[in-house]
Amino acid sequence: MSLNGAMNTAVSALKAQGQALSMVSTNLANSSTVGYKSTHARFATLVTEMASGTAFAGGGVTSSARQNVSAQGLIEPSSNSTDIAIDGNGMFVVATRPGGGSHYYTRNGEFDTDEDGYLVANGYYLMGWATDAAGNVANPDDATLQVININARNQSAKATTEIGLDSNLPSTAAVGDTYTATLEVIDSLGNSHSLTATYEKTGDNTWELSVSDPWLSSDTGTPPTSSGTSATTVITLNFTDEGVLDTTVPDPATLSITGWTTAAADSSISLDLASLSQLSDDYDVGTISQDGFATGDLESLSVDSDGTIFAIYDNGQSMPIYKIAVATFANYNGLTAMSDNVYAESGDSGIPNLCVAGSDGAGEIRGNAVEASNVDTADEFTRMIVAQQAYSAASQIISTVQDMYDDLMAAVR
Numbered sequence: 369m370s371l372n373g374a375m376n377t378a379v380s381a382l383k384a385q386g387q388a389l390s391m392v393s394t395n396l397a398n399s400s401t402v403g404y405k406s407t408h409a410r411f412a413t414l415v416t417e418m419a420s421g422t423a424f425a426g427g428g429v430t431s432s433a434r435q436n437v438s439a440q441g442l443i444e445p446s447s448n449s450t451d452i453a454i455d456g457n458g459m460f461v462v463a464t465r466p467g468g469g470s471h472y473y474t475r476n477g478e479f480d481t482d483e484d485g486y487l488v489a490n491g492y493y494l495m496g497w498a499t500d501a502a503g504n505v506a507n508p509d510d511a512t513l514q515v516i517n518i519n520a521r522n523q524s525a526k527a528t529t530e531i532g533l534d535s536n537l538p539s540t541a542a543v544g545d546t547y548t549a550t551l552e553v554i555d556s557l558g559n560s561h562s563l564t565a566t567y568e569k570t571g572d573n574t575w576e577l578s579v580s581d582p583w584l585s586s587d588t589g590t591p592p593t594s595s596g597t598s599a600t601t602v603i604t605l606n607f608t609d610e611g612v613l614d615t616t617v618p619d620p621a622t623l624s625i626t627g628w629t630t631a632a633a634d635s636s637i638s639l640d641l642a643s644l645s646q647l648s649d650d651y652d653v654g655t656i657s658q659d660g661f662a663t664g665d666l667e668s669l670s671v672d673s674d675g676t677i678f679a680i681y682d683n684g685q686s687m688p689i690y691k692i693a694v695a696t697f698a699n700y701n702g703l704t705a706m707s708d709n710v711y712a713e714s715g716d717s718g719i720p721n722l723c724v725a726g727s728d729g730a731g732e733i734r735g736n737a738v739e740a741s742n743v744d745t746a747d748e749f750t751r752m753i754v755a756q757q758a759y760s761a762a763s764q765i766i767s768t769v770q771d772m773y774d775d776l777m778a779a780v781r
Contacts, residue, residue: 371772371773374765374769375765375766375769376428377427377428377765378762378765378766379766380414380429381428381429381758381761381762381765382759382762382763382766383431384411384429384431385431385755385762386759387433388408388409388411388751388755389752389755389759391407391408391409392748392751392755394407395407395408395748398743399741399743399748400741401476401709402478402738402739402740402741403474403476403477403478403738403739404441404741404743405435405436405439405475405705405741406436406439406741406742406743406748407433407434407435407436408433408434408436408751409431409432409434410431410432410434411429411430411431412429412431412432413429414428414429414430434701435701435703435705436701437475437700437701437703437711438457438701439742440742441475441739441740442742443734443737443738443739443740444737444740445736445737446736446737446738447736448478448480448736449668449669449670449735450479450480450487451477451478451736451737451738452477452479452671452692452733452734452735452737452738453475453477453733453734453737453738453739454475454477454694454725454731454732454733454734454739455731455732455733455734456732457696457700457729457730457731458694458695458696458723458731459474459475459697459700459720460473460474460476460477460494460495460692460693460694461473461495461496461693461694461695461720461722462474462489462492462493462494462710463492463493463495463515464492464493466484467515468495468514468515471495472706472710473697473710473711473712474489474710474711475709475739476490476709476710476738477489477737477739478738479494481518484517484519485517485518485519485520485522486516490708490710492708494515494692495513495514495515495692496514496516496677496692496693497512497513497691497693498512498514498520498689498690499676499689499690499691500688501687502688503676505691508691508723508724509722510722513693516677516690516692518666518677518679518689521679521689522665522679523663523665523681524661524664524679524681524683525556525557525558525661525662525663525664526558526659526660526661526685527554527555527556527632527660528552528553528555528635528637528659528660529636529637529638529660530638530639530658530659531551531553531623531637531638531640531656531658532640532656532658533549533639533640533641533643533644533656534643534644534655534656534657535651535652535654536646536650536652537567537569537575537645537646537651538646538649538650538651539647540649541569542569543569543570544568544569545568546566547566547651548564548565548566549564549565549567549653550563550564550565551563551564551565551579551656552585552656553582553625553635553637553660554658554660554661554662555628555630555632555633555635556632556633556635557630557631557632558662558663558664559628559632559662559663560584560585560586560662561582561583561584561585562582562583563579563580563581563582563583564580565577565578565579565580566578566579566580567605573607573608573646574605574606574607575604575605575607576602576604577603577605577639577641578601578602579601579623582625584630601621603621603641605644607645607646611645611646611647612645613641613642613644613645621639622637622639623635623636623637623638624637661683662683663683664681664682664683664684665681665682666680666681667682671733671734671736672733673726673732673733674724674725674726674733675691675692675724675725675733676688676691677690677691677692691724692733693722693723693724694722694723694724694725694730694731694733695720696720696721696723696728696729696730697713697719697721698717699716699717702714702715702716702717702718703716703717
């Protein structure tokens, strides 16, 4: 091996160790970056010729970057309801613009809501699937994937479809006696209305239930009838000698309300009468229930372990609105790293497999949490010391070769 070859080998070592030190520096700089994955140097020999006999041909060394994308970082709690983390395999799917744009992948779950209601981290928009009222996704695939916008469900309302009555009618009431109860009904636009249910004794163990036209609950004074029109509803109630409602009575009966002046859709409401009774001397309104709820404004968000985003409203209701998509890869370390802590798929990583969190090998999602960088600072300092020593040794080789060249030139003179 010539002196020139020895010097070239040392130069290759300087370059390789310099790159290793650059990776250590980048890792330490991003030790507090949410979702950051460390990169370490991998070294390989360069051999120009096989050594034989007394001849040795020097080679060198090269370094390449080895990513640790698949290594899990520590999951830390957060007070931000839009912060999320993946516990296990998978990456969040993000887009470059609200309309979708190019898709990229990240473990950074430090999302904030922008002025338009999109969940954004470092300028990238979180993607998922819209859900039905039960939190189910019809087709969780790439075709139905969309940018999540919580303003799409910034209000909630549910029309009343069932009213349950649990009144006790006095067994000693005379024919013609009446008793009333006020019922609440929510229309399809979330407006609250009131109506009066009237029980009238018509004979032995027989009553009639009639329901008045509704009025807006916000109205005061004499109840008006202009907020909706209901056909006269009269239901015959027959009780047994034990005071139990006769099962031959149609149940549930249906209350139809048409012509809402609020422009709401017509209502068809089932009246559950099974709990009515005719016992003792006292009238007891009992429990009146209905399954609708008035309009509420979005108050906060919560995220379930399967990635379901729940909108929580100030009317006390919560509603599933989206399910966050999780992408898994055959080789996470083959992803192409980009700025802003995102990755692009590559030939080495394989194509993404879109999953619901907690299924098909994807990890679960933790709400109010973020994944910290997987950088181990102690390990990085150790690598830095090793790189420094190797760099110093290589530079010493260059100094020694320089001295040997000087001796050779002196011999010639």
